[in-house]
Amino acid sequence: MWRVFLFVLVGLFVSACAGNSAEHSDEPLHNAYLRYRQAVLGGSVLAQRAEIFSPAVLEDIDIASEQEVKVLMWGGAVVREHSHYEKKLAAGRGCLTVNGYADDAGKPVSLFIEYDGHLVRFQHLDFPDRARFDGFITKALCPDEAYEEIMRRSSASPS
Numbered sequence: 001m002w003r004v005f006l007f008v009l010v011g012l013f014v015s016a017c018a019g020n021s022a023e024h025s026d027e028p029l030h031n032a033y034l035r036y037r038q039a040v041l042g043g044s045v046l047a048q049r050a051e052i053f054s055p056a057v058l059e060d061i062d063i064a065s066e067q068e069v070k071v072l073m074w075g076g077a078v079v080r081e082h083s084h085y086e087k088k089l090a091a092g093r094g095c096l097t098v099n100g101y102a103d104d105a106g107k108p109v110s111l112f113i114e115y116d117g118h119l120v121r122f123q124h125l126d127f128p129d130r131a132r133f134d135g136f137i138t139k140a141l142c143p144d145e146a147y148e149e150i151m152r153r154s155s156a157s158p159s
Contacts, residue, residue, distance in 0.1 A: 037078070083138070113144055
């Protein structure tokens with residue numbers, strides 16, 4: 001009887017651990033962003049950094065450098081969200097575009113995040129010039145694609 005109980009207990013433990021590693025794999029990327037944003041706003045992004053950022057990001061950030069740590073805070077740049085778009089890529093990766101406003105005065109901001117699973121792999125933050133702002137990007141773009149699109153839009157806009 002005890003062997004059966006122990007076997008079931010070990011089986012539950014193993015399945016719980018296996019389920020935990022893929023806990024966020026099928027959820028929308030926007031949910032991962034909301035966790036990231038909450039960690040920034042709650043002041044716990046540094047404590048939770050391994051749960052938010054990929055190891056590749058963290059190895060390039062000097063946690064002792066206030067300037068470098070600011071990059072980890074970009075998740076809080078969008079104060080009021082207007083829209084978001086996401087797309088899945090191969091190998092468990094995906095990209096999320098979050099558009100909104102950086103302040104109550106309506107300063108537009110867009111955050112472009114590439115995810116590896118549910119971990120931030122790369123991000124690009126853009127504060128468009130209000131005088132030349134012609135609307136938010138209305139599709140999911142990876143950070144490198146966003147940079148190209150922003151450059152294309154700025155060169156097409158009259159100065």
